[in-house]
Amino acid sequence: MNQFIRTQLIKWYLEDHRQLPWRETDDPYKIWVSEVMLQQTQVKTVVPYYIKFLYEFPNLQSLAEANLQTVLKVWEGMGYYARARNLHQAAKTVLNEYAGKIPDNIKLFRKLPGVGEYIAAAVLSIAFHQPYYVVDGNVKRVLARLFKIDAPVNKTASFKIFKDFADKLIDTSNPGIFNQAIMELGAIVCKPKNPECNQCPVHSACKAHQNGKTAQYPKRLSAKKIPEYYIAVGIVHKNNKVLITRRKSDGLLGGLWEFPGGKVMEGEPANQACIREIKEEANLQVEINYYLTRIKHAYTHFKIIMDVFDCNYISGRVRLKGPVDHAWVTIQKIDDYPFPKANHKFIPLLKKSERNCLELI
Numbered sequence: 001m002n003q004f005i006r007t008q009l010i011k012w013y014l015e016d017h018r019q020l021p022w023r024e025t026d027d028p029y030k031i032w033v034s035e036v037m038l039q040q041t042q043v044k045t046v047v048p049y050y051i052k053f054l055y056e057f058p059n060l061q062s063l064a065e066a067n068l069q070t071v072l073k074v075w076e077g078m079g080y081y082a083r084a085r086n087l088h089q090a091a092k093t094v095l096n097e098y099a100g101k102i103p104d105n106i107k108l109f110r111k112l113p114g115v116g117e118y119i120a121a122a123v124l125s126i127a128f129h130q131p132y133y134v135v136d137g138n139v140k141r142v143l144a145r146l147f148k149i150d151a152p153v154n155k156t157a158s159f160k161i162f163k164d165f166a167d168k169l170i171d172t173s174n175p176g177i178f179n180q181a182i183m184e185l186g187a188i189v190c191k192p193k194n195p196e197c198n199q200c201p202v203h204s205a206c207k208a209h210q211n212g213k214t215a216q217y218p219k220r221l222s223a224k225k226i227p228e229y230y231i232a233v234g235i236v237h238k239n240n241k242v243l244i245t246r247r248k249s250d251g252l253l254g255g256l257w258e259f260p261g262g263k264v265m266e267g268e269p270a271n272q273a274c275i276r277e278i279k280e281e282a283n284l285q286v287e288i289n290y291y292l293t294r295i296k297h298a299y300t301h302f303k304i305i306m307d308v309f310d311c312n313y314i315s316g317r318v319r320l321k322g323p324v325d326h327a328w329v330t331i332q333k334i335d336d337y338p339f340p341k342a343n344h345k346f347i348p349l350l351k352k353s354e355r356n357c358l359e360l361i
């Protein structure tokens, strides 16, 4: 049965797969970049970023020699910025320690920053034709339905079970094509809702389909409620410039710029939280000029509700606690800096605000 599934999947993929830019190359660097981007972002979002990224950094050396801020600016808006920081750092390591040649040994490759099991398997199988299987969300869904696997896909302990199935199924003579085929099947045919089983090359071998139970697979543990945080942020004006601060390089949104602010404490009015946070974070005394807007943004593990205030600088010299750098910039220069997506939700409003329109005149 496994041989039938292998043959059918590969035949189907070779006859009819989506034309995507990273499928037109055998350059390990370009394949690596695509897999890093695809790990947490959808294909249609990745395509323009991938093209832009390779335009800016066409080879490993150009990426390794680039400034991190430039890399983050190109990545800006795609989220999960640790991917960009790690890829940049890994490119430097490959240039310095491996003379610019990406190691095709899994132990060496996995030592590079940001290279986990998925990235290593994807790059080594697709670029170097080595028999490592990938087990991402799409693959787990296909396997769960094909073999009626009852282990919940979102439970850490289930990973080994899916790995064992994938291990037995992979085509060792064509691992890269096989991996791409099963991921493609999960992406466009064996979709989370309403899989198109009549279009599926392996429907005759699929246990969930045969038993009319595709909707029951994959199994999942019920998701925990996502916490919600209130944030107050200030656009601090001084001499026709506004204050921006840079987050430390590691952690969530590491290395990106933002406007100063922070969490609103329980029972605290947002405007007071804004003044307090700016004092604590940047050592500046400010006053609220007016309320600009409220935006909402969802991250993977939490949501934020952010109140944004236009503020006047009153006194103090910037002394940072938390951020690692700051700059006073004109609104026209804001676009030179990489910002998190949540900030981009109000930056256009900021550019249109009365005060900044006057400054632009």
Ligand code: SF4
Pocket (backbone or CB within 6 Å): 142, 145, 146, 189, 190, 191, 195, 196, 197, 200, 201, 202, 203, 204, 206, 207, 208, 209, 214
């Ligand atoms: Fe998925 Fe349906 Fe194919 Fe089974 S037959 S693998 S459920 S698309």
